[in-house]
Amino acid sequence: MKLNIGLCHFRVGETDGVSLEMDKWKIILEKLGHNVTFIAGSRGVLNNVEIIEELHYNDANNNEIVENAYVKLHSFKNDLALKDVIEKDAKSIEIKLLAIIERKAIDLIIVNNIFSLGWNLSAGIGFYNAITKSTVKCICHHHDFSWEREKYSNPTCEFINDYLETYFPPKHPRIKHIVINNIAKNELFKRRGIKSTVVPNVFDFDVEWTIDDYNADFRASFGIKNNDLIILQATRIVKRKGIELALDVVAELNARKQQLVGKKLYNNQLFTEDSKIIFLMAGLNEDDIYFNQIMNDAHKKNIEIKWINEYIDHARSQTNNKKIYSLWDAYAHCDIVTYTSLLEGWGNQFIEALVAKKIIVSYQYPVFEMDILPLNFKTVDLGNKHSIKEDGLAEVPSTTLFTAVNNLIELILNKEKYIRTVTENYEIGKHNLSLHALEILLDKIVTNEE
Structure with a gap:
């Protein structure tokens, strides 16, 4: 049955x-024969x-509501005034959503x-x-929960707690729930008694990132x-990414450079006295304090x-006479x-590295340990134990680091x-984390919604 x-x-x-x-999801749902409409507050490039x-x-x-609900109640006369504004906006959203549901004849809302x-x-x-005033069915796709974030842990008003308990997420016979990992699944049931289905993040394993005419000068450019x-560290630069663990690997590899x-390296290049080990960070800096810590740590350890x-951008371009590479060009050359993240909801850059067919140095953050490790990927493993130093940066035991660098060399x-190794990892990823794997899961889930 085709759904809107x-x-x-x-x-x-x-x-x-x-x-x-x-x-x-849109690509897969349309491939399955459904009509898909995006509903959002902004359209980006669409x-x-x-x-x-x-x-x-x-x-x-x-x-302003977020500031007054979770930080300090200061822009409103009292909690009732805040509640009035929240519910006024809720009514406006409800009316607009109902109009879209009717106009587009929506059967299922995700x-x-x-x-x-x-x-x-x-x-x-x-x-x-x-949703409750219409006949539409709903799937909630949860990527994060309020209880996972410090921001939402201490609301300024009691009624905010009531909202979080009632609507985030809600219980209703026509509302089903999807989470991205098993930890979230267990926690959702433990906290709210809500059952859910795990659908991991996926990637297109049929793409091929290679060195071509456009990116041939990538290395020379830098x-x-x-x-x-x-x-390559392809993640954003935020503290939970544990980039300092990667720096420790590079420092240990540098210390054993003579090996x-x-x-000849795996790619037939001859590694010489003049050869360097380069730590390349491609991601956006979203934490200046942590960024400076990482840069200082690298310089102390004489890391290039x-x-x-x-x-780097999501697509190649020329901007102000400056050549912009895609992130995939960085993967092709690394x-x-x-x-080495300490905390993740899933692991998008891990999947990207599988597609790129590169050796991965990984740390077993909780979701990795529960959801990714059982898939039996072969990585350079930094284990699942770390401690925090006086400077606030993480480290793994020295014996773990030494063994990991042995394996890397x-x-x-x-x-x-x-x-x-990279071929076997790619095949495991393609079987479990590809668009085709998502298609099988979504077909079952949407069919159950009919």
Whole structure:
């Protein structure tokens, strides 16, 4: 049965993780024969989007509500005045959503994070009321929950707690729930008695990132030689990414550089005394304090570090006579990918490294340990135990680090083992985390909604 589906979030057509996952869901749902309409507060680079202005991620009115609901009640006379504004906006969202449901004959609405965080209280209330007043069925796709964020832990008013308990997420016979990992599934049931289905983040494993005419000069553009080793950190620069663990790996590899000198690498390049081990950071800096800590840590350890984010975007382009590479160009040229996060909801850059067919240095953050480790990927493993130093940065035990770098050196110097490892990882990923795997899951889930 073909359905008219509304795919909803605060924003679409952007490069945030939720928007990118929604793009994949839209592709698959349309492949399955359904009609899909985006519903959001902003359209990004897309044109065909149903807009509800109050959903905008940076809506001024909602920003004021968030400040007064979770930080300090100061812009409103009292809690009743705050509640009135929240419910007025909720009514407006409800009316607009009902109009879209009627106009587009929506059968199923898939709501991303609107019922999850409590970021936009009015949206959660408005969406719930619209769904319960119509005959539409709903799937809540939860990427995060309010109890996972410090921001939402101490509301200024008791009624905010009531809202979080009632709507984030809500219980209703026509509302089903999807989470992205098993920890979230267990926690949702423990806290709210709500059952859910795990649908992991996925990627298109049929893409091929190779060195071509456009990116052939990538290394030269950043002063990197063909026989240098590039260790890529593709994540955003925020503290939970644990980038300091990757720096420790690079420092230990540098300390044992002589084990590489005079030998052919996995890619047939001869590593010489002049060859360097380059730590390449491609992601956006979203935490200046942490960024400075990382840069200082790298310099103390004499690590050659390059931050190239101003030359990296989601797509290739020429901007102000400056050549912009895609993130996939960085993957094509790197030798090793570090994914040493301390906390993640899933692991998008891990999947990207699988697609790129690169050796991965990984840390077993909780979701990795529960959901990814059982898939039996072969990585350079930093274990699941870390401590925090006086400077606030994390470290793993020295014996774990030493063993990991031993394994890394073996892979760098053994072409057959390198290729076999990345190929096997790719095949496991394709079977479990590809668009095809998502298609099978979504077909079952949507069929159950009919």
